[in-house]
Amino acid sequence: MVASLNYWESEKERNYKHWKAEVITFRSRIARLLKRNPSFKKYMQEIYPEIFQDVVKSAQVEFKIGNDNFISLDKALDENYFGL
Numbered sequence: 001m002v003a004s005l006n007y008w009e010s011e012k013e014r015n016y017k018h019w020k021a022e023v024i025t026f027r028s029r030i031a032r033l034l035k036r037n038p039s040f041k042k043y044m045q046e047i048y049p050e051i052f053q054d055v056v057k058s059a060q061v062e063f064k065i066g067n068d069n070f071i072s073l074d075k076a077l078d079e080n081y082f083g084l
Contacts, residue, residue, distance in 0.1 A: 020082060027079055048073045
């Protein structure tokens with residue numbers, strides 16, 4: 001999902017419907033996972049910054065994404081946030 005949010009910024013003009021649908025799908029899956037396993041949210045909060053940096057490094061190979069574009073976990077999970 002984080003990768004999709006990063007791609008969203010660079011691809012929103014060309015492919016915004018596809019990326020938006022993908023982000024919505026990932027958020028729904030994560031919401032279901034957290035509903036079944038509420039304790040997993042604490043673990044997600046612990047590992048999220050490291051995962052985010054890994055995703056940014058990977059996305060930078062394909063897109064022009066800076067290092068200063070951190071998206072908080074709460075924002076990434078917010079159903080109304082699409083990097084706008």
